[in-house]
Amino acid sequence: MSTLEINNLHVSIGDKEIVKGLSLTIRSGEVHAVMGPNGTGKSTLSKAIAGHPDYTITSGDVLLDGVSILAQQADERARAGIFLAFQYPSEIPGVSIANFLRAAQQARMAEGEELDASAYYKRLYSKMDLLKIDRKFTSRAVNDGFSGGEKKRCEILQMAMLEPKFALMDETDSGLDIDALRIVADGINTMRGPNLGVLLITHYQRLLDYIVPDHVHVMYDGRIVKSGDKSLALELEAKGYDWIKKELQAATA
Amino acid sequence: MKPPTDTDTLTAPAELAPVENPAVGIDQTAGNFSYKMDYAFDAGTGLSEDTIRYISSVKKEAPWILEFRLAALKKFFSMPLPTHWATKDLEAIDFQKIRYYLSQGQKPKRTWDEVPDDIKKTFERLGIPEQERKFLAGVEAQFDSEAAYSNIKDIVAKQGVIFVNSTEGLREHPEIFKKFFGKVIPTGDNKFSALNSAVFSGGSFIYVPKGVKVAQPLQAYFRINAENFGQFERTLIIADEGSEVVYMEGCTAPKFSTSTLHSAVVELVALKGAKIQYITVQNWANNVFNLVTKRGIAHEDAEIKWIDCNIGSRLTMKYPGVVLKGERARGEVISIALANDGQHQDTGAKMIHAANNTTSNIVAKSISVGQGRSTYRGVVHIPKHLKGCKNNTECDALLINTNSRTDTYPAITVRGDQNSTQHEASVSKVSADMIFYMQQRGLTEGQAMSLAVNGFINDLARQFPMEYSVELKRLIDLEMEGSVG
Known part of the structure; x- marks a missing residue:
């Protein structure tokens, strides 16, 4: 049982403050959806937690099982169990998915310890079977020339292999047609369970038809302004984000 | 004196x-x-x-x-x-x-x-066997290379192959070597070929008789170890009609050369239907001027392929070339250069088409790290009177840091209307986003960098013999490790 605790987090890019005091606690086994209009800081939140060097945390804290991770480099956070599924995954020409994941696994081992290659491939293939991914897929270079759907599937496979404690899914549904969306959602649902906490960042409600969240939060102007259960997502879908804006304006007026 | x-x-x-x-x-x-x-x-x-x-x-x-x-x-x-x-x-x-x-x-x-600890550590990291490490560090002048060399020499001698050093070649077999010595690369080709012609010593002289296909690659590594690395080595390989030979020189271990100038001349002659593949992997100390002239002549239906990998040195100038002298001759240069801080890799290829239906292929990849500078310089020449000649030139540069530098000077002259050429050049950068992506999967910044670099050269590295490509990968890991803050 793990906990990812975000405490009054403030994040800036350059001089511009994007996340303005956000608090949220996720426990293993929970799926939290964060929704909100474009430009409210959803992606910034996920990248800041993952440790992207362009994002400065000006105050607040992020704790993994009670320990602050803010002093850690991105790779240390990753090895500690934070996984970010990217909205726009990078292409790594010449490096096959199989070799990339192998390097990622090797990086998690102690110095001098060698990854058992045959056990690794056995595990890789079993995960691929689980996610219904073709064997040929992993001999392709990471994201190189991939379609939007293939890139997202590649992210899901990496997540399955690395078995993080917490997965931050940044607009995982963007750019996907309905078939690809279903495949990706199936993948996440397959991995869902008592050992995984998920922060699902999405603009649209449609992803939540496939991945039913335990909690829904609405983010606006760098903060969580409303939280609820899955019915909140449906309400948003029906009323649009303007409803939230009006509510906020009424509250501050 | x-x-x-x-x-x-x-x-x-x-x-x-x-x-x-x-x-x-x-x-x-x-x-x-x-x-x-x-x-x-x-x-x-x-x-x-x-x-x-x-x-x-x-x-x-x-x-x-x-x-x-x-x-x-x-x-x-x-x-x-x-x-x-x-x-x-x-x-x-x-x-x-x-x-x-x-x-x-x-x-x-x-x-x-x-031997300083960091050097010992480098050897260890490169996975060089204990005995070899001692040799490379100059503790032992030779390990079992003498035996390995004479072993190879004996095996190939049974096929009539001559595999000796330049001194012995000129002394014992002038009737074979004199004919081509200094003919592929004339003394006055450039200032450094003239210097080499004046002071040469060491290097290999090889003759492969008609129709003989040498099964195992001939490794200069063994031979040179057996008599100390040359600074001004001279190599001449003659592959007689229909024969085939692969020659490998160098190793990825850094050379702790006591000299700051290395100037070699390598001449290859592939007679009718012969095939020569010449593989070099070199890693020089960063005070060395490495100024090398390499050229081959490919006769009718012959094929010459240079695989050249340059790492280290203060300045490397090397442009392996093929003169496509006979019809349907083929020439190829596969080149990888890595320039780290304070280093300049000025490398490329020359393809001189001198007969109909000749083809040439150049694939050059360079990596510039830190303040490193890499330059691609190439010449492709197809004159007007020829027909059916083809050339393909690809140069790709990878920049690791914003202050790295790369330049490309491809001089491609194709005249006449029955020849074709294709040229592609690209410059890419290892982006901060790519590194972050890999770090997010748990790789350290250094590991991410070397993976990106290894990916960049992957399609070329695969053409290297297995042990060389493994060494190359390790070497890049080491080079990249030092490149991140």
């Missing part, structure tokens, strides 16, 4: 430094060791007719070779440095402060304990 009986003892690195330090501003003491030198076969420093006569007499050469050397020396003195197109850094070479000949009697003596 010292008399052959004189024996000198140098004990401190500081005493060695001025002798072999033509380059200003580089810490020459790093990587230097104190060891005893036997000057019994040493031409001393500086370059003059006397130096040449001395080298020739020690080698007991025929008069025509001495004449060849002396003519080359004149040529060398008369030619200017090619700074009108190449870097002015060449001016830092002080030719009078270089030691032009160390014989095989010269065996460095030092103990393993004297």
